Amino acid sequence: MSGLRPILESSRRLVVKLGSSLVAPPSGRGASLPGLARDLAALDAEATLVSSGAVALGRGRTGRSASDLPARQALSAIGQPRLMRLWQDAFAETGREVAQILLTPDVTEDRARYLNARAALRAVHAMGAIPIVNENDAVATEELRSGDNDRLAAQTAGLIGADTLVLLSDVDGLYDRDPSEAGAAHVPFVSRESLGGYDTARMVSRSGVGTGGMGSKVRAAALASGWGVRVVIASGRSDSPIGDLLRGDARCTVFEARDERAPARRRWLSSRAHMAGRVHVDAGAAAALRRGASLLAVGVRDATGGFEAGDLLRIEGPDGPVAFGLASCSEETVRSGEAKIVVHRDDLVLEG
Ligand SMILES: Nc1ncnc2c1ncn2[C@@H]1O[C@H](COP(=O)(O)OP(=O)(O)O)[C@@H](O)[C@H]1O
Numbered sequence: 604m605s606g607l608r609p610i611l612e613s614s615r616r617l618v619v620k621l622g623s624s625l626v627a628p629p630s631g632r633g634a635s636l637p638g639l640a641r642d643l644a645a646l647d648a649e650a651t652l653v654s655s656g657a658v659a660l661g662r663g664r665t666g667r668s669a670s671d672l673p674a675r676q677a678l679s680a681i682g683q684p685r686l687m688r689l690w691q692d693a694f695a696e697t698g699r700e701v702a703q704i705l706l707t708p709d710v711t712e713d714r715a716r717y718l719n720a721r722a723a724l725r726a727v728h729a730m731g732a733i734p735i736v737n738e739n740d741a742v743a744t745e746e747l748r749s750g751d752n753d754r755l756a757a758q759t760a761g762l763i764g765a766d767t768l769v770l771l772s773d774v775d776g777l778y779d780r781d782p783s784e785a786g787a788a789h790v791p792f793v794s795r796e797s798l799g800g801y802d803t804a805r806m807v808s809r810s811g812v813g814t815g816g817m818g819s820k821v822r823a824a825a826l827a828s829g830w831g832v833r834v835v836i837a838s839g840r841s842d843s844p845i846g847d848l849l850r851g852d853a854r855c856t857v858f859e860a861r862d863e864r865a866p867a868r869r870r871w872l873s874s875r876a877h878m879a880g881r882v883h884v885d886a887g888a889a890a891a892l893r894r895g896a897s898l899l900a901v902g903v904r905d906a907t908g909g910f911e912a913g914d915l916l917r918i919e920g921p922d923g924p925v926a927f928g929l930a931s932c933s934e935e936t937v938r939s940g941e942a943k944i945v946v947h948r949d950d951l952v953l954e955g
């Protein structure tokens with residue numbers, strides 16, 4: 604194995620995510636948080652951690668289950684300070700401070716909040732501290748809850764302009780079927796073309812503490828690698844998980860990154876989850892969009908969803924999804940014929 608030395612040593616900004624199964628393993632081996640802290644302190648890259656584990660730690664302290672939203676809120680509120688204490692202790696011998704950053708999904712929906720979160724992360728890095736990011740589950744609601752730290756890790760990588768994202772789990776990467784099934788084969792590399800061929804809905808967690816399973820990691824990898832971020836899924840059950848990857852001592856799955864780095868505004872756009880409207884365009888408009896043009900009102904056949912200027916739209920052509928982007932005008936002005944540009948090309952992200 605050649606190792607990921609070229610990838611990791613050339614990284615300027617690195618995001619590492621740890622799942623609950625590593626931070627608070629129900630049984631068996633978890634991660635060595637001090638070992639990971641030493642690994643990160645030894646790298647030149649600016650490191651950001653996304654750490655799950657608050658709910659699992661809260662469960663361990665109380666013996667209660669996260670059966671409904673209030674229980675989940677309480678368990679995360681109990682577990683989150685414990686989680687931070689684990690990280691403080693882990694980084695103690697490296698001399699690095701850690702900083703808690705709790706995000707809610709609406710950070711990605713609103714541009715000003717997004718930029719504010721980015722500024723906070725930059726300020727923490729400027730002080731030489733390591734941000735420990737998690738979702739703010741204590742104030743999450745059913746509607747406003749991501750519940751998926753793999754996606755949060757990809758969004759964090761997009762937010763800070765990371766070049767590499769490492770998702771550490773209790774498994775050493777993607778397998779061609781559930782690794783508990785006989786004959787499951789490890790997948791060392793996933794090309795951009797093969798990404799769509801994985802049935803992520805079937806790749807569920809078996810640990811009892813993880814939420815998203817391998818499926819949410821593959822979806823997160825698809826999102827981040829589409830922005831040109833190099834994504835690696837590897838096992839965190841080691842005294843030196845990043846060191847193992849550097850040396851080539853550990854198996855992992857590497858996702859091919861799109862050659863071109865997506866600009867910051869596009870990364871923000873495709874981080875957003877809430878689509879407010881849908882427009883159907885004709886074949887000419889679809890082809891023009893694929894060539895990099897803006898969406899003009901003349902190419903719009905139908906507009907739905909009641910969107911306003913600034914809302915996120917899905918754009919569909921005669922053959923299916925083409926792009927998504929920010930509306931420059933309201934649906935009403937498209938319908939009344941007053942609108943000229945419906946989505947400006949700077950606010951467009953092509954699908955696929
Ligand atoms: N095709 C697959 N390849 C690898 N792991 C898979 C696959 N399908 C399901 N899994 C399960 O996904 C788990 C990892 O997801 P999860 O338990 O949510 O971890 P984490 O807590 O690290 O986010 C693995 O331990 C494995 O049981």
Ligand SMILES: N[C@@H](CCC(=O)OP(=O)(O)O)C(=O)O
Nearest residue numbers: 623655656657658752814815
């Ligand atoms: N935010 C939650 C973790 C959510 C989550 O995605 O967990 P996991 O699948 O273990 O990465 C917590 O800290 O408990």
